[in-house]
Structure formats: C-alpha cells, structure tokens
Amino acid sequence: MRAVLYHGREDVRVEEVDSTPLGPGDVRIDVEAAGICGSDLHEYAAGPIFMPEDPHPMTGASIPLRMGHEFAGRIMAVGDDVTEHAVGDPVVVNPIRYCGSCRYCTAGQQHLCASIALTGVSANGGGFAEQSVVPAESVVPLPESIPLRLGALVEPFSVALHAVRQADLTAGDSVAVFGAGPIGLAITQLARAAGATDLFVSEPRDARRERAADLGATTVDPTDTAPIHRIKRATDGGTDIAFEVAGIEQTYNDAITSTRRDGTVVVVSMFEGPVETHPNTVVMAERTIEGTMSYTAGDRNGSEFRSIIKLLDDGQLDPEQLITDTILLEAVPEGFESLRTPESEQIKILVEP
Ligand SMILES: [Zn+2]
Ligand SMILES: [Zn+2]
Structure with a gap:
C-alpha cells in the first residue's frame, strides 16, 4: 500500500x-x-x-x-x-x-x-x-451522524479544548486569541461555545482574519494596529484570558500584556527557540501563565476526544x-x-x- x-x-x-x-x-x-x-x-x-x-x-x-x-x-x-x-x-x-x-x-x-x-x-x-x-x-x-472525514478534525479540536480547560474559561469571560491558524480558530469556536463575550483575534493573514470574523470575533491585524492597545481599550484594561497560538516572541509578549491584572495566559504554541520577555509583566500584575499539551490519552469519559465528538454531534462546532x-x-x-x-x-x- x-x-x-x-x-x-x-x-x-x-x-x-x-x-x-x-x-x-x-x-x-x-x-x-x-x-x-x-x-x-x-x-x-x-x-x-x-x-x-x-x-x-x-x-x-x-x-x-x-x-x-x-x-x-x-x-x-x-x-x-x-x-x-x-x-x-x-x-x-x-x-x-x-x-x-x-x-x-x-x-x-x-x-x-x-x-x-x-x-x-x-x-x-x-x-x-x-x-x-x-x-x-x-x-x-465516532457516531455515524458525523461525516467520517470530519473525524480528522477531532484531534486539533481536542488540543483547543484542552487549552480552554486549562484556562478555566467560563461564560462571560473576555478572551483574546493570538494567531488564527487551525488551533487558534478551533479555540475561537470553543471559547464561543463556552460563553466568551468579548472575543478578540489578532492575526496578520487576511484569509485567517476573515474566518475569525465569521465566528463573531473582533479581529485585529497586528501589522497595522498595535493589538494590545485596541484590546485593552475595549475591555477596561485587558481580557480575562489570552491564548498564545502563534509561537513567536511578539505574540508571546502581547498575549501576556493584553490580559488584565490577575489575568490568565495559556501558551499553546511550540516555539522554535527562546524568546525575550520581561518577567515583571507577570509578577507586577499577578498574572498566571499556563502551558497546555495535547489532550487526555486513549478513550475515556470526560476526555477531550469524547467531548469534541459530542460537540460536533450537537452542531456546536x-x-x-x-x-x-x-x-x-x-x-x-x-x-x-x-x-x-x-x-x-x-x-x-x-x-x-
Ligand atoms: Zn496535530
Ligand atoms: Zn508513562
């Protein structure tokens, strides 16, 4: 074969x-x-x-x-x-x-x-x-009600759900997503499903930004607008949660500073190398930085794979x-x-x- x-x-x-x-x-x-x-x-x-x-x-x-x-x-x-x-x-x-x-x-x-x-x-x-x-x-x-080819998307959506769970995202939270590739867009969909209200997506590529806008997010092009200023102005000083899904120094630092004091940043990307950052942005605002890696192994109750399959079956994604x-x-x-x-x-x- x-x-x-x-x-x-x-x-x-x-x-x-x-x-x-x-x-x-x-x-x-x-x-x-x-x-x-x-x-x-x-x-x-x-x-x-x-x-x-x-x-x-x-x-x-x-x-x-x-x-x-x-x-x-x-x-x-x-x-x-x-x-x-x-x-x-x-x-x-x-x-x-x-x-x-x-x-x-x-x-x-x-x-x-x-x-x-x-x-x-x-x-x-x-x-x-x-x-x-x-x-x-x-x-x-996978239930027969979900087209088999869409089963290939359960894994990336599970990565996104694990990240959303790491953030303890709840209804009414304001959220910023830095990077609208497949995982960033999946996080945007899941943040919506979880009840995020003010939802911002920062992404330089037009086609990806348009998809994020279709999901109801307020989009920012970081190449012509400083995303943090817009997000901070619109959210009384910062979002509750930010997701870093691009894997570069600028988005790492922007994700941190876009959150409010006591906010949570979830780092989803794999980075190709070290980045420069100022630890005081975390210390002085009592922010929390969380890592997130893949999803629950195997097939078990409450796992991200099972939850995503239910959400797909339910038409929420x-x-x-x-x-x-x-x-x-x-x-x-x-x-x-x-x-x-x-x-x-x-x-x-x-x-x-
Ligand atoms: Zn993958
Ligand atoms: Zn082991």
Missing part, C-alpha cells in the same frame, strides 16, 4: 510500503482522511524535532517514519484479543502512546508520560497512508470552516510546500488516501 514517509528536513516521500502485521491487541483502519498539522510542517521545514533519528525508547520507531497523527477511518480488521470494536466501526485515532508505569501515567496524566510517543510522529501507524494499524485502546468511536483543501496522498509533499508559503491562504489541508 502507499504511505507518506518522513526521511528528514524537506524530504517527505510517497512510497509503496508493506502492510503492517496485525497484533492480537491491534485494529487495522481503512483511513478516510488525515489532517496536516502545524507540527508536521515544523518537522518538514525545521526538523527532525520530535521525529526520532534513533529508535524511540518506548516504541522503537525511527525515521523514515510514516506521518499523520490526525486521522479517522473505518475498522477493517481486529486482532484476536479485541472485543470492544468491530469491523466496519467508524473511529478516530487518539495518537498518544504512553508507558503506563511512570509517575504521570499512574496518576492518570498519561498525556504527560515521561516516555510519551505519538502515532505518526514517534510511533508507527501514521495516517498519511491507505491503512493504519494501531493499538485498540487508541481508537475512539464548525470543522468545515478550518478545511481549505482536500488532497490525495501523492500531493502531500506539495501540500507541505503550500502551507509554508507566508502568503498562503491555506488553513487545514485534509489528505484523503
């Missing part, structure tokens, strides 16, 4: 690969759609970052490695020990792999596992392929709004190139094998 393999920086190839044998606790999925993530793009443009050059200590995976960690499909085979899933079931894959024995795993924080790996990043079974074999505990059932293109496996290398162009109007590209 065909799959997209990551060989190194700017070296992503569509290849014919052997299909993975099905272990007794595994399921084989006929992949319907897989999203290209900002972190995939980082690996392509500046990696390897998380893609293991030496075998990953827990999974043994190393590059060349099959990419794709945001995907959905239908189960086409189950291993002998799998009883909870059946052939034909529509599912989403939760890519988190964890050891089960470190202090975080035993405390129920598997997403912070000391030897964490992700399917399609540091574990085999990536979704840029016709089929994927993953452990049965990685799959989350609009995943189509994030999708700007759908491509075939063969076009994945060009997809990466189009996403990295600064003037690109792309947001989320779906790959349909």
